[in-house]
Amino acid sequence: QVQVIESGGGLVQAGGSLSLSCAASSGESFVLASMGWFRQGPGKERQFVAAINWKDGNTLYSTAVKGRFTISRDGAKNTLYLQMTNLKPADTDVYYCAVRLWAGTMSDPNDYNYWGQGAQVTVSS
Numbered sequence: 001q002v003q004v005i006e007s008g009g010g011l012v013q014a015g016g017s018l019s020l021s022c023a024a025s026s027g028e029s030f031v032l033a034s035m036g037w038f039r040q041g042p043g044k045e046r047q048f049v050a051a052i053n054w055k056d057g058n059t060l061y062s063t064a065v066k067g068r069f070t071i072s073r074d075g076a077k078n079t080l081y082l083q084m085t086n087l088k089p090a091d092t093d094v095y096y097c098a099v100r101l102w103a104g105t106m107s108d109p110n111d112y113n114y115w116g117q118g119a120q121v122t123v124s125s
Contacts, residue, residue, distance in 0.1 A: 002026045002114045006097045009119035012087055016123070020082040022097030022116055034100045035080040037071065038109055039093035039121075046096065050082065051106035060106045065091075087123045094118040 008020040024032065036051030050061045050071040059071050070083040080097060097116035104111030 001028075002030055002099055002101075004097055004099055004114050004116040006095075006116035006119045008082075009095060009121045011122045011124065014088055014123055014125050016087055017083070017085045018087060018121060019084065020095055020097070020119055020121075022080040024078040024080075024099050024114070030101060032078065032099060033102055033104070034106050035073065036098050036100070036106060036112065037080075037082050038096045038098060039091075040096065040118075041093045046109050047093075048107040048109065049095070052080070053106070062107070084121070087121075089123045089125045091121060092123050093121060095121050 003025050004022060006022045010018055012018050032054040034051050034053050037049040038046045039049050040046040048062050049065055050069055052059050052071050052073050068086045072081045096118050098112035099114040100112045
């Protein structure tokens with residue numbers, strides 16, 4: 001079992017910045033394949049935001065956030081970050097951190113094993 005704890009988020013005006021972080025931990029040893037961020041609004045499906053390959057650091061972004069959001073990792077701490085800039089009201093959602101322990105598709109939420117509790121991001125116009 002891997003615990004995934006998120007922090008960050010909040011309320012900001014359009015054009016502003018926010019950051020999220022996420023720490024993965026377990027009482028047993030584990031090897032991360034990738035970690036990612038997804039977001040979900042009321043009545044909507046969970047959508048891919050960004051992900052990073054834990055071994056080589058390759059990143060993947062959705063077209064909606066590319067150029068505005070930056071995903072990064074601290075391998076020694078098993079911690080994931082998301083820096084969000086130039087935020088828009090359309091970015092308002094609950095953001096979820098996800099952990100994947102095996103090979104799969106970085107943008108597919110079904111390929112992730114563990115999820116954080118979610119962090120609210122609200123962007124006012």
